[in-house]
Amino acid sequence: MALKVLMAPLRYVQxxxxxxxxxxxxxxxxxxxxxILASPSAKKAVGSTIGKGLDAVGISYGFIDFGGHCTWKExxxxxxxxxxxxxxxxxxxxxxxxxxTGRCAATGPAMNVEKTPPQVFPRFGAGVACIxxxxxxxxxxxxxxxxLVYTEKGTLExxxxxxxxxxxxxxxxxxxxxxxxxLLVAGMGDALATFFEADMTYRTSSISVQTRAQSTxxxxxxxxxxxxxxxxxxVQAKAEAEAQVPGPGIEAVAEANVLLSGLGFESGGLCACHxxxxxxLHIPEYFKGAPPFHGELVAFGTLNQLVMESRxxxxxxxxxxxxxAVGLPTTFAELTLANLTDEALETVALxxxxxxxxxxxxxxxxxxxxxxxFYDHLEIVNALKATDAYGRAFGGRNRCT
Numbered sequence: 001m002a003l004k005v006l007m008a009p010l011r012y013v014q015x016x017x018x019x020x021x022x023x024x025x026x027x028x029x030x031x032x033x034x035x036i037l038a039s040p041s042a043k044k045a046v047g048s049t050i051g052k053g054l055d056a057v058g059i060s061y062g063f064i065d066f067g068g069h070c071t072w073k074e075x076x077x078x079x080x081x082x083x084x085x086x087x088x089x090x091x092x093x094x095x096x097x098x099x100x101t102g103r104c105a106a107t108g109p110a111m112n113v114e115k116t117p118p119q120v121f122p123r124f125g126a127g128v129a130c131i132x133x134x135x136x137x138x139x140x141x142x143x144x145x146x147x148l149v150y151t152e153k154g155t156l157e158x159x160x161x162x163x164x165x166x167x168x169x170x171x172x173x174x175x176x177x178x179x180x181x182x183l184l185v186a187g188m189g190d191a192l193a194t195f196f197e198a199d200m201t202y203r204t205s206s207i208s209v210q211t212r213a214q215s216t217x218x219x220x221x222x223x224x225x226x227x228x229x230x231x232x233x234x235v236q237a238k239a240e241a242e243a244q245v246p247g248p249g250i251e252a253v254a255e256a257n258v259l260l261s262g263l264g265f266e267s268g269g270l271c272a273c274h275x276x277x278x279x280x281l282h283i284p285e286y287f288k289g290a291p292p293f294h295g296e297l298v299a300f301g302t303l304n305q306l307v308m309e310s311r312x313x314x315x316x317x318x319x320x321x322x323x324x325a326v327g328l329p330t331t332f333a334e335l336t337l338a339n340l341t342d343e344a345l346e347t348v349a350l351x352x353x354x355x356x357x358x359x360x361x362x363x364x365x366x367x368x369x370x371x372x373x374f375y376d377h378l379e380i381v382n383a384l385k386a387t388d389a390y391g392r393a394f395g396g397r398n399r400c401t
Contacts (some may be wrong), residue, residue: 005211006218006267009132009143009165011018012259016174016246020047022272023057026089029167031060031129035087035330037078039066039094042135042369046093046175050147051135054213062087070100075125078105082126083200089129089167090394095183096139096294099132100147104132107162112161113209113356137176137295138183139190143262146210154291156278161210165266169258176254177242177246182293182327183243184250186259188234189328191226192319193277193360194261196302197360198223198268200309206360208269216270223264229256229259231318234326271360272308272352276380277301279351283344288336292329300387301326307390308361308383330391342381349380 026034037048043065054061062085067074078101083089092102104110133143138379143149144164149158176184194231201208202215206292229252236249265274277297284291292295293387303323303376305315320330329335353373 007215042094140261186293186295189295191261193273194264195227201269218265226260272305275355353377
């Protein structure tokens with residue numbers, strides 16, 4: 001029988017005003033001198049609350065501002081600040097890129113799985129505890145033992161995998177409720193992929209890039225629960241976010257976006273949803289302004305995977321309807337792509353076909369072909385066009401049940 005692995009953070013804390021308990025939670029973990037990495041918006045939103053909580057229990061700390069992008073240079077800067085301040089943890093507050101940077105800077109060993117064979121770093125970060133405080137529920141990055149590293153121009157450069165998950169993830173849903181609605185919805189897009197990717201990986205007996213092993217039934221159940229919560233509470237959560245109220249919808253969807261999606265993708269596996277979503281970043285010149293958020297790209301990648309799987313129209317209607325109802329993109333136009341050419345689509349498809357995540361798809365090769373592909377990129381091109389066509393034809397049928 002094949003080896004199966006489940007990964008998870010040591011501690012997960014969620015609820016309205018959970019940040020007020022930060023000091024007590026750190027004491028339980030034996031942390032006495034953390035470095036707090038925060039984006040400017042996160043520092044404004046939660047910095048004073050965290051500071052008061054730590055002061056109340058006598059924990060010393062330092063602050064460092066996040067530079068804006070998870071790059072090699074930024075990781076090294078934060079790592080050096082941690083070591084120079086003799087800190088025993090890095091608390092990362094903000095969105096996905098802030099958390100990715102803090103996780104890289106805190107880890108000990110690391111491995112870049114974008115390289116074949118993987119590039120191993122025996123000592124990559126400072127080797128201290130990693131504490132993640134997402135101030136938005138835009139991705140499932142905060143619970144995982146993986147970080148995405150980008151170039152200065154914003155192109156994905158490395159996928160860093162670590163031996164352990166964060167020591168603690170703390171989600172204050174009162175903060176999440178006040179974050180931009182679009183970010184919560186983007187998190188739903190990232191979470192939407194979880195079940196379909198975990199299910200495909202399981203059905204093809206593939207391995208998770210993060211665990212280097214097959215999925216447990218527990219991971220499959222968590223991925224399915226993630227999907228069910230989105231279908232049940234997604235529209236409600238968006239309404240609560242628009243009213244800035246941390247109600248039951250936000251509580252449920254925050255858990256789906258952050259915890260369940262994180263556990264599901266990491267221990268369940270990834271495939272075309274993320275491979276295609278990442279690949280769109282290789283045609284930045286076709287976006288009107290800044291590219292969409294990660295979860296928005298992954299949501300379109302999820303629809304693309306379902307088309308590749310030849311799912312029945314009634315099921316496609318359910319998923320396209322959910323995306324329409326909460327505001328996730330279902331067409332190239334909704335991705336803000338303009339003047340898109342066949343050549344550009346072939347670029348996206350070729351990049352996706354060479355992504356190691358495509359190994360998990362039905363019909364994929366286990367080894368690269370002479371063009372470095374795991375999958376026929378022309379099939380991906382056709383699926384991209386078919387997804388856009390279905391999204392345009394779907395129109396206003398906001399049916400998600």
